[in-house]
Amino acid sequence: MRIRTVLNDLVPGALGVCDSHDHLFFRSAALPGQELDDEAAAIAEVRAFADAGGQAIVQWTPHGLNRRAAALPKISTRTGVAIVAATGLHRAEHYPEGYVDKVQDRLAELFVRELTVGIGDTPVRAGLIKVASGFHVLDAHAERVIRAAAEAHHATNAPIAVHHELGSAADAVLDLLVDRLDVHPAAVILGHLNRFPDHRLHRELAARGAWLAFDGPSRANHATDPRLTDCLAALIDAGYADRLLLGGDTTTARARAATGEGPGMPYLLTHLRPRISRHFGADVADAVFRTNPARAFATDWRQ
Structure with a gap:
C-alpha cells in the first residue's frame, strides 16, 4: 500500500499529521476575483501549517481549476510537507x-493519465480523483463524472473524494458508486x-464503510464550527472515530492564515486538534489527523 504524493509514493505510516482536504491553488469561474494563484503565499501558508505540526x-483541486502541478513538488521540497494532488472534475x-x-x-482516460503518467505536461501524478454531487440529487453532469471516476478507480485503485454541495446527496453518491458501480466504500471520501x-445520516454513511470528511472550518455562512463537535461526538459515540477526516478547504486568498484574514490551514492544528483532544481524547485526535488519513489515501496502485 502506498500514498501517491507529488514527489514520490509513501508508505502510509510516513504521511504524518494530515490536512485531509485543502487547496494551495484554485481558480473557479463561479468565484471571480477569489483565485488562489500566488506561489509565495502558498509556500507561506504551508510553512505556517508545518510550524503548527x-x-x-x-x-x-481537480482538472481545469489551476492546480499549478509544476509548482507543487517545489513547495513540498521547500517546506518538508507531503502534498497529494488530485485529478477529477x-x-x-x-x-x-x-x-x-x-x-x-x-x-x-484523462483521469487515468493524470494518475499514472502526469498532470498536463508535468511528471507530477495525482493521488486521488475529485468529483462533485449536485444539490441533494445527482444531475446529468455529476453522474457522468462519477461514472468516469469509477472507471478510473477500477483501472488504478485511486481513492475518490467527493464535494457534496452544501453537504447533500452523500447517500445518492454511495448508491451510485458502491451499489451500482462496484467501488468499495473504503475508497470513497x-x-x-x-x-x-x-x-442520523452521518451514522448511516459511516455504517456503509465510507470516509466522512468535515472540512472548511470557521466559515460563517456554513454550519461548521458551531455544530462540528456535536457531529463528531455522534459518530465517535457510535463507534466511528476510525472513519473521520478533517480538512481546512481554503479556497480563497482572503481565507489564508499567512497572507489573509484566516483561519487558514494552521487552524486545524492550533484550534481544532486541541478541542478534539479535550473533548474526545488524544487517541481520537491522532486517529483523525494521522491514522485515518494514512488509511483513506493509501492504495495498492495498479499502474
Whole structure:
C-alpha cells in the first residue's frame, strides 16, 4: 500500500499529521476575483501549517481549476510537507463556458493519465480523483463524472473524494458508486458533511464503510464550527472515530492564515486538534489527523 504524493509514493505510516482536504491553488469561474494563484503565499501558508505540526496536505483541486502541478513538488521540497494532488472534475459551473463539453467524452482516460503518467505536461501524478454531487440529487453532469471516476478507480485503485454541495446527496453518491458501480466504500471520501449536520445520516454513511470528511472550518455562512463537535461526538459515540477526516478547504486568498484574514490551514492544528483532544481524547485526535488519513489515501496502485 502506498500514498501517491507529488514527489514520490509513501508508505502510509510516513504521511504524518494530515490536512485531509485543502487547496494551495484554485481558480473557479463561479468565484471571480477569489483565485488562489500566488506561489509565495502558498509556500507561506504551508510553512505556517508545518510550524503548527502539519506534515501532509491533500489538495482537492481537480482538472481545469489551476492546480499549478509544476509548482507543487517545489513547495513540498521547500517546506518538508507531503502534498497529494488530485485529478477529477468539479461541478460544471466552476468552468468557463464550453470547457466541460470539450472533455466530457474522455474523462476516464484523462483521469487515468493524470494518475499514472502526469498532470498536463508535468511528471507530477495525482493521488486521488475529485468529483462533485449536485444539490441533494445527482444531475446529468455529476453522474457522468462519477461514472468516469469509477472507471478510473477500477483501472488504478485511486481513492475518490467527493464535494457534496452544501453537504447533500452523500447517500445518492454511495448508491451510485458502491451499489451500482462496484467501488468499495473504503475508497470513497465524502466531503463537506459539516455543511449538512444530520447525525442520523452521518451514522448511516459511516455504517456503509465510507470516509466522512468535515472540512472548511470557521466559515460563517456554513454550519461548521458551531455544530462540528456535536457531529463528531455522534459518530465517535457510535463507534466511528476510525472513519473521520478533517480538512481546512481554503479556497480563497482572503481565507489564508499567512497572507489573509484566516483561519487558514494552521487552524486545524492550533484550534481544532486541541478541542478534539479535550473533548474526545488524544487517541481520537491522532486517529483523525494521522491514522485515518494514512488509511483513506493509501492504495495498492495498479499502474
